[in-house]
Amino acid sequence: MxxxxxxxxxxxxxxxxxxxLFNFRSGFRYEIIKDPFNENxxxxxxxxxxxxxxxxxxxxNKIVHFNLSKGLKEDTYFYQRSIEFNYPTRINQSSKxxxxxxxxxxxxxxxxxxxxxxxxxxxx
Amino acid sequence: xxxxSFHEKIALILSFLILNNYLFLSLSFPQLxxxxxxxxxxxxxLIFYFKNFLENPFLKIFFxxxxxxxxxxxxxxxxxxxxxxxxxxxxFFDGSIFSVSDNYAKFSQNDLPNLIPAFSASLGFLLGYWxxxxxKLSFSLAFLPPLIFIYPFLKNTNYLIFLSxxxxxxxxxxxxxxxxxxxxxxxxxxxxxMYIFFIExxxxxxRKTFFYLTAICFFSSLTLIKNEGVVLLLILFVTVFLIxxxxxxxxxxxxxxxxxxxxxxxxxxxxFFCFSKGIAYSHFINTNTLFNLLSxxxxxxxxxxxxxxxxxxxxxxxxxxxxxxxxWLNRNMQLxxxxxxAIIMYIIVLFFVYLSTPYDFYWQLNSTAARVxxxLSFSLAFFGLYNLNNYRIR
Numbered sequence: 031m032x033x034x035x036x037x038x039x040x041x042x043x044x045x046x047x048x049x050x051l052f053n054f055r056s057g058f059r060y061e062i063i064k065d066p067f068n069e070n071x072x073x074x075x076x077x078x079x080x081x082x083x084x085x086x087x088x089x090x091n092k093i094v095h096f097n098l099s100k101g102l103k104e105d106t107y108f109y110q111r112s113i114e115f116n117y118p119t120r121i122n123q124s125s126k127x128x129x130x131x132x133x134x135x136x137x138x139x140x141x142x143x144x145x146x147x148x149x150x151x152x153x154x
Numbered sequence: 155x156x157x158x159s160f161h162e163k164i165a166l167i168l169s170f171l172i173l174n175n176y177l178f179l180s181l182s183f184p185q186l187x188x189x190x191x192x193x194x195x196x197x198x199x200l201i202f203y204f205k206n207f208l209e210n211p212f213l214k215i216f217f218x219x220x221x222x223x224x225x226x227x228x229x230x231x232x233x234x235x236x237x238x239x240x241x242x243x244x245x246f247f248d249g250s251i252f253s254v255s256d257n258y259a260k261f262s263q264n265d266l267p268n269l270i271p272a273f274s275a276s277l278g279f280l281l282g283y284w285x286x287x288x289x290k291l292s293f294s295l296a297f298l299p300p301l302i303f304i305y306p307f308l309k310n311t312n313y314l315i316f317l318s319x320x321x322x323x324x325x326x327x328x329x330x331x332x333x334x335x336x337x338x339x340x341x342x343x344x345x346x347x348m349y350i351f352f353i354e355x356x357x358x359x360x361r362k363t364f365f366y367l368t369a370i371c372f373f374s375s376l377t378l379i380k381n382e383g384v385v386l387l388l389i390l391f392v393t394v395f396l397i398x399x400x401x402x403x404x405x406x407x408x409x410x411x412x413x414x415x416x417x418x419x420x421x422x423x424x425x426f427f428c429f430s431k432g433i434a435y436s437h438f439i440n441t442n443t444l445f446n447l448l449s450x451x452x453x454x455x456x457x458x459x460x461x462x463x464x465x466x467x468x469x470x471x472x473x474x475x476x477x478x479x480x481x482w483l484n485r486n487m488q489l490x491x492x493x494x495x496a497i498i499m500y501i502i503v504l505f506f507v508y509l510s511t512p513y514d515f516y517w518q519l520n521s522t523a524a525r526v527x528x529x530l531s532f533s534l535a536f537f538g539l540y541n542l543n544n545y546r547i548r
Contacts, residue, residue: 033311040314041212047321048219055326056227063226066287075228076235076286113259114240118247120258 080148081111084129087144087151088119095122096151099130128152158364161210164202165303166364169371171195172296176272176378176420182250185279192276195295202302210305212314216321217298224294224329229286234331237262242274242289257433265428267421269378270296270333290331297328297336300343300372307346312543319535323469323528333380334525338532340376341386345533346540347372349492352394352407360410373417384421385503386529391415393496447510456515460508463523464501470527473534480538484545493537497530 052058062072073082088096096119103109112129113121127143130136130150140154175191203214229235240262244253251272254264273296274289281288301320308316320328320339327335347369351359359365376383394411398404428434450456464470481490504526511518 037311037314040311040318044212044216044314044318044321047318048216051321051326051328052219052223056223056329057230058223058226059228060226062228062287063222066225067281067285069283069285071285072228072287076230110236110259110261114236114243114262117240117243 077111077115078107080108080131081115083146083148084112085116085119087129087146087149088116088127091127091143091151093119093127093151095120095125095127097121097123097125097128099128099134099136101131101134102129126154128154158362159306160205161202161302161305162364162368164198165299166368166371167198168195168302169299169368169375171198172269172273172299173371173374173378173420175276176251176269179245179249179251179272179275182252185249188276188279192280199295199298202298210302210313212317213301213305216317217294217301220294220297220328221291224291225287227287227290227329229290229331231330231332233333234290237266238271238293238333239274239286239290239331241266241268241271242278242292243284245272245275246278246284246289252427254433255427255431257431264433265425266381267378267383267424269375270336290329293331293333293336294329296375297324297339299375300339303343303368303372304346307350308539308543312539315539316536319473319532319539323473323532323535327525327528332525334528337376337380337383337386338529340372340379340383341529342532342536344369344372344376344387345390345493345496346536348390348394349489352410353397353488353492356407356410366413369414370417373414374420377418377421378424382526382529384418386500387417389496389499389503392499393492396495397491442512443510446512447506450509450515456509457505459516459519460505460523463519464504464527464530467524467527467531469531470534473531473538477534477538477541480541480545484541486541486545489537489541493533497533500530 057075059072059075062075065071096116098109098112098121102112128140128151130152132145132148132150136142136150136152137154140152142150142152144151171191171194175188175195178188178191207214229239240259241254241264244258245251245268247253251268254268257264270293274292277289277292278284301317304316305313324335324338327338347365351365351369373387376387391411391414394407395404398407425434465474477493508515508519508523
């Protein structure tokens with residue numbers, strides 16, 4: 031009888047722990063679980079809009095190598111996330127396609143290819 | 155226990171398949187083989203679930219819930235994104251674990267072992283495209299071999315307590331895409347294998363090929379999860395070595411120890427590859443290591459800070475109290491000696507690592523100690539439970 035009671039007790043403890051993890055520690059989103067196999071599932075919760083936009087701009091313009099402006103390189107979050115999120119499109123220091131933040135001034139030898147909400151793609 | 159149980163067999167197969175996936179991606183095998191390997195993994199999980207659903211139902215029910223959470227959570231934390239799932243993404247697109255040889259995106263620490271990222275990549279191969287959520291499931295699935303393996307040793311209520319320990323100590327690391335939870339559990343189970351083989355039931359296990367295969371699979375996995383795994387496995391070997399020297403029994407065990415050392419082979423090969431390509435992550439061990447160590451070693455405040463971060467958290471303290479109560483109830487000195495030596499050695503290593511860190515001392519502690527401490531907490535709690543398990547059987 032004691033064994034059974036202990037079992038029930040720990041079963042309830044485990045359930046409560048899982049509920050705690052689910053509710054407070056997971057960052058669970060119903061929008062994701064509705065379609066976890068979709069190619070774009072969860073991206074809006076995973077990275078910033080700027081990073082998402084960098085991928086869509088590069089993809090639309092069929093860019094395989096890109097570079098970032100000095101300002102964007104100094105933003106560690108954007109630098110690292112844009113590298114991993116855009117893979118297999120690679121960052122390349124000698125690429126002529128450079129992404130600038132929308133507020134940045136582009137250099138005179140560059141022309142704008144596409145302007146987005148947060149970023150602009152230039153060819154230099 | 156006199157024969158090999160169903161759970162032990164399933165655990166070995168699953169563990170082997172995870173390593174096999176790694177091997178396939180090391181040898182650049184065709185995607186079809188990688189997909190088949192993963193489908194066999196899924197089939198084995200289904201056999202585990204449905205052969206006798208009422209045997210070990212708790213893990214089966216709770217694990218479904220873990221899968222559900224994992225499939226509903228994005229990957230947004232730094233380690234998970236910039237290291238583990240980025241490595242997985244690279245393996246997926248480049249078709250090999252050796253694609254890191256170009257040392258692209260150095261911040262992702264390309265020399266880290268890739269067992270779990272390779273497994274994540276196989277989930278991507280199954281889908282046919284990269285996705286931010288589904289490949290992360292591999293981190294949860296990799297918990298299955300140790301969780302299934304331990305069941306015959308901790309039946310009924312004790313297994314539920316074991317699951318409760320997992321949820322309490324490992325917590326969100328069960329589904330977040332971080333490798334630290336896996337490291338803690340694989341270390342606990344590897345320590346357990348070491349203990350039952352060399353200390354508790356040597357005469358029963360020494361002639362069983364099954365045991366050697368299981369041990370080598372778990373030990374290799376431990377070393378291929380994170381760099382710390384190599385140190386942790388070394389600690390286990392040194393612990394056994396010291397105990398056997400102390401007892402004057404080393405000669406009897408030396409061949410068995412040597413055989414199990416084969417588990418280091420995959421990580422040695424990986425590190426050799428990284429070294430030969432010049433992609434060793436040299437931030438930590440460099441010429442400044444000694445300088446950093448010497449400048450901090452004499453300041454007692456540093457020891458206080460390390461202790462504060464490592465030990466003053468509820469998980470470690472509760473585990474320590476649990477272990478103490480357990481050994482107060484059942485004074486199994488050989489088990490206590492084993493876990494005490496291993497844990498003390500790991501703590502010494504941690505102090506050395508933190509004192510010699512090239513990064514800001516406080517930042518390093520603040521960003522890593524809570525994760526590192528999980529390995530200590532889980533081992534203490536798990537061995538406390540195993541000790542009580544034996545006490546109850548008696």
